Amino acid sequence: MIVRRLIAVLGAGSLLATAGCGGSAPSGAAGDAAGSGDGPVRIGALHPVSGSMAVDGLQMRRGAQLAVEQINDSGGIASLGGREVRLATADTQGKPEIGQSEAQRLISDGAVGLIGTYQSSVSSNVAVVAERNEVPFVMDVTASDEIFQHGYRYSFRVQPGSAKISESAAEYLEQVSEQAGKPAERVAVLHEHTDFGTGAADAFETAAEKLGMEVGPRISYDATTASDFTSQITQVKASGADVLVVAGYYGDSLLIAQAVDAVKPDLDAVWGVSNGAYDQPKFVSDAGELGDRYFSTNYHFDAQNPETRRLREEYRQRFGAPMRTGAVLSYDAVQAIAAGVEEAGSTDPAAVRNGIARAEIDPLTVGDGPVRFGPDGENVNSAAVLMQIQNGRVKQVYPPEKAESDPDYSVAW
């Protein structure tokens, strides 16, 4: 009896919880009004500034704001007679359906282009809205490669995709371990089980096997419920792997580092791939000693670029926190749309799209050259970089032309 009641209540509870998120009918109006008027050129920024992703979302919104200020300070859009740019912001709350309706709202309000959204699931929905309304959407942080397999014309991405990062991670691992005289032979992979972690692990496995490394064991986990990784790391230890690859978010990656410290498996290196923790200054302070010498392959702000240093310094002074890579990518994304408007000499979104496709922008994130978009919308010059925690700092260590110091292929225990 009482059980039935509990089930009824739980069922009703989950219904209620989901019902609260529904009902986001697109308003239908396309962005035709965008080109008219002489007001500022509006760029829409969609980020999760509330909810559990709020820290990164806010960082990225501020990064976009700094880009807009930079553009206006240097004279606005020259081809439109110096028209100013304005950022129209929206909160996705980290939810795909909210992101979708907010994207529709920004377009209806006359945005010439959108940037966002930090989460692949949200970006997937926004990309559909952008395509339907024929408004360009430049993604700053969006790891999933799936969005770019639909042949969308209006989707662009600044950061390297998940597959690209994973392939670089495998290459760098082969080269760095070779240089250190301890070539990686057997690689254990620990990844969170949604598209993000699984996609990264799949791509890494394919690339690593092509380079002659053996991948296994491969262990997935649920990042939302996992609270202890001792068993998984024991499994890694028992397998005799010499490298541990971790593709996860912040909290779980921290727990993994703690379990590694407890079990002390016989590894040559811990190798983050698109990892949400091992290249964050916060990880260094939270993990302390036990995070020492962790590697991470990821997109990153270009620490060697003086322009990036100036921007990050300004961010730190204004907002009192170190500027994260996501925020620098948002900065680059806004610059891409502004360059598209400049190139097109128009605020018609379709023209801006063609402008973006032709434009070249010098990025403040690590890349192989200026941001330039291929026919699929991907940044052809995007690149991943290898970082390592050395003496309590995250440093770029590989490839050599981007390195701040040499990689130290070893572990701390």
Added chain:
Amino acid sequence: MTATIDSDAPETRAPSATVAVLKRAGVVGALVAVAIAVALIQSGSGIVVWQSVVTGLLTGGLYGLIAMGLTLIFGVLDIVNFAHGAMLAVAMFLSFGVVAVTGLHPYLTMLVTVPALFLVGALVHRGLLSGAGGATLENQLLITLGLSLLLENGLLLFLGAEPKNVTLPGETHLDVFGAVVSGSRLYAFLGAVALGLVLYWMLQHTRLGTAIRAVASNSPGAELVGINVRRIHTLTFAIGAACAGAAAALAVPLLSVTPTLGEQFNITAFVVVVLGGMGNVVGALVGGLLIGLVEQLTTIYLDGQSSLLGVFVVFVLVLFLRPQGLFGRRT
């Protein structure tokens, strides 16, 4: 030997009930042994399975710890407290704050979190649930769900989403026949057992406990013999919330403190409550241990697919075969 507060069994029937419980415990134990044996065959590595069992039991202790307050409230008040996870988050932040400001040992923050959550629980019950507004099931549901949203978003607004971490001073790792056990997890486990025993003792051997059991089994009857039912309800809700306070102080070195951390435990805690028998404090602890084990063993069986899969398979089986829970009694 159950602490079922719903029980209406007179003393004379107790021995046979004890035998039945022991029998069920035996069956559960045998099933667990079979599950472990299968895991051993599956993975082929003794140390991996042993570590999983140890980790499972320790994590299970944490689940039991969190579920105890929930089961107490449900058993006595029939309120499904959706805000339990959010209250846990509030207590965690309190614990984190006390450690950050005073540098107190994390476990000593219990001196703050337990009374604070007791007070919060009492206020929530008196202010929101005990009046006419909280009379019906739907209203209780909406109120506790709303409260959890309010608490979580309040924490988010004022304290931010940045995860916060507390380290246990003098954290050590012990070797238990080859398995690694971190000190903080062992202490949390022992704390869970101790809390379970204290609650059990309180329910069985104090006047307050007797009154709580009386209200749970027959509240009009309890009222007739002079028990202030509304007061007992408030006290029970407050004690349930205080359990979350104790759990928070014990678990704070183990987890990243975020406003949404309650979500991580809410579902598991409800499963544990049903598994152990609604209102059964010791059952919650045992249920927690079982769920912890099932999670870890599922990881071995299915090569690390979502461990919740195994948890829900067990949950459905238990609902099907013994809907009153492993250690609950038919009502």
